[in-house]
Amino acid sequence: MIDFKHVTKVYEPKITALRDVSVHIDKGEFVFVLGHSGAGKSTFIKLMLREEKATKGEVVVNGYNLSKIKEKDIPYMRRTLGVVFQDFRLIPNLTAYENIAFAMRVTNIDEKEIKRRVPYILNLVGLAGKAGKLPAQLSGGEQQRVALARALVHNPDLVIADEPTGNIDPQLSIEIMELLKAINSTGTTVVVVTHEHDLARRYARRTIEMRGGVIVRDTAARGREGTV
Amino acid sequence: MKFSSFKYLLGQGWNNFSGKGNRLMSVASVGVVTSCLILVGVCASLALNVNSFVQYLGAQNEVVIYVADTASDAEVAEMNAQLTADEDIASFVYVSKEQALEEQMGYMGQYASLLSGYQGANNPLPASFRVHLKDLTRLEPASMRFSAMGGVDYVSTPTELAGVLIALKNTTYYAGMAILLILFMVSMVVISNTIRLTVFARRREIGIMKYVGATNGFIQFPFVVEGLIIGTVSAFITFALLSGGYIYLYNYITTQAAGFIAMLSLCMIPYKDIWYIMLAGFFGFGWFIGGVGSALSMRKYLKV
Numbered sequence A: 001m002i003d004f005k006h007v008t009k010v011y012e013p014k015i016t017a018l019r020d021v022s023v024h025i026d027k028g029e030f031v032f033v034l035g036h037s038g039a040g041k042s043t044f045i046k047l048m049l050r051e052e053k054a055t056k057g058e059v060v061v062n063g064y065n066l067s068k069i070k071e072k073d074i075p076y077m078r079r080t081l082g083v084v085f086q087d088f089r090l091i092p093n094l095t096a097y098e099n100i101a102f103a104m105r106v107t108n109i110d111e112k113e114i115k116r117r118v119p120y121i122l123n124l125v126g127l128a129g130k131a132g133k134l135p136a137q138l139s140g141g142e143q144q145r146v147a148l149a150r151a152l153v154h155n156p157d158l159v160i161a162d163e164p165t166g167n168i169d170p171q172l173s174i175e176i177m178e179l180l181k182a183i184n185s186t187g188t189t190v191v192v193v194t195h196e197h198d199l200a201r202r203y204a205r206r207t208i209e210m211r212g213g214v215i216v217r218d219t220a221a222r223g224r225e226g227t228v
Numbered sequence B: 001m002k003f004s005s006f007k008y009l010l011g012q013g014w015n016n017f018s019g020k021g022n023r024l025m026s027v028a029s030v031g032v033v034t035s036c037l038i039l040v041g042v043c044a045s046l047a048l049n050v051n052s053f054v055q056y057l058g059a060q061n062e063v064v065i066y067v068a069d070t071a072s073d074a075e076v077a078e079m080n081a082q083l084t085a086d087e088d089i090a091s092f093v094y095v096s097k098e099q100a101l102e103e104q105m106g107y108m109g110q111y112a113s114l115l116s117g118y119q120g121a122n123n124p125l126p127a128s129f130r131v132h133l134k135d136l137t138r139l140e141p142a143s144m145r146f147s148a149m150g151g152v153d154y155v156s157t158p159t160e161l162a163g164v165l166i167a168l169k170n171t172t173y174y175a176g177m178a179i180l181l182i183l184f185m186v187s188m189v190v191i192s193n194t195i196r197l198t199v200f201a202r203r204r205e206i207g208i209m210k211y212v213g214a215t216n217g218f219i220q221f222p223f224v225v226e227g228l229i230i231g232t233v234s235a236f237i238t239f240a241l242l243s244g245g246y247i248y249l250y251n252y253i254t255t256q257a258a259g260f261i262a263m264l265s266l267c268m269i270p271y272k273d274i275w276y277i278m279l280a281g282f283f284g285f286g287w288f289i290g291g292v293g294s295a296l297s298m299r300k301y302l303k304v
């Protein structure tokens, strides 16, 4: 569940990346966030991750009010969501398996649980056979699937993907999108940020379009409060 | 924290210290921190020995409290009680008028008979308390207390020597502190820079750790371990080197040396009375700068 109420984000000295944005995304939704470069899409995501703090307004994610959250609670908030980036952000000297295990280890999960869960998730993203490969030995699509698997380790309520198909060819992006759909079908909220209109059109899901830091279109706007 | 996590973090810390890319930096910073610790150790043992020297000299000098001839027996008894209770006094003896005269006659040897007329009521020598202080730097307040006792004629003190000793002690103390502070900061800067390099090399991992919800404590732990390892290794090397040096010097001074240096053997602190101070000092210093240095170098990267 994501709730933005009149959120403005100003990067000092004076770049307004988001301007009075209000939007609500329910649990279980699949949403595209669409917009040209510089529209404010990544800023929108950074606010959800509490990587940045809203200048004005209120952001609530998975029950955490990010305008009021204590520093020490941020890690626990982040465990309720999973993130995937355009550049995968895998650790180059760790295998696919170890990259995923790493995310569990650093959040204090014990070795027994890791041994049980990592193969399960690798299987889920269709990489059971590539567990021992280093990122450099995997294709872009495979690397992105490892990143997606890593985002799923904490069984999150929400998966956020910033340009997940930006660095892989169209054929492979379909694989990723299918995976995200499958994840969504189990009740997980999925937010996909993209500048590819085609992608959003092809999947015909709720689309929030941004331009110059404001939401200019929201296909779910009808009957919903607060949006254009 | 779970035991497997703890083991993992220790392993990561060790890896930070000894991993391929970091080895050279680790060796370099152990080198610098060890050098600092050696200087600290030399200064500290010097200071401790100067202290011991000052105490030794101090103990050789006595304060004499001359009792007025008019003092009553009760007043003398009261003085005795006060001196017995005095914290600054190592030992004292009472020398009566008769003993003083006898002593004087002893000094005069064959001419002692010249003093024979001064016995009994004619004895011009005062009774006195001869006092050894524990610490000559406490001379001033102690002699003020002594003068204030009832029945005291006057108090004779080795003031000049005390002044010299106090100056010596203060100089060692302040110079030692200044050197310690400088070395402390140098070591801290070196350790935190080394760790900053490791942190920089691992900034990707740190970023990922933050995204997947690792706590700051968890992220910091291996770097603190790295700092502590640098501190421990440095402390250990320093302790071994300085122990060897100290024992050698002690043996030399107590057995081989002649003249003034040999005199130092009377007050040089034996190794068995100083090793635990060194050990605690080096490890305390090493761990403190290791721990704090690493925490300092992490601060920037934990903001996100």
Ligand SMILES: Nc1ncnc2c1ncn2[C@@H]1O[C@H](COP(=O)(O)OP(=O)(O)OP(=O)(O)O)[C@@H](O)[C@H]1O
Pocket: A011, A012, A015, A016, A017, A035, A036, A037, A038, A039, A040, A041, A042, A043, A044, A195
């Ligand atoms: N850390 C920052 N400091 C200053 N300005 C920033 C910062 N991050 C983003 N901006 C600015 O805020 C605006 C929105 O940036 P944002 O990254 O949200 O856009 P975007 O929609 O993700 O673009 P892209 O498709 O290129 O990734 C841009 O004008 C950008 O230059």
Ligand SMILES: [Mg+2]
Pocket: A041, A042, A043
């Ligand atoms: Mg972006």
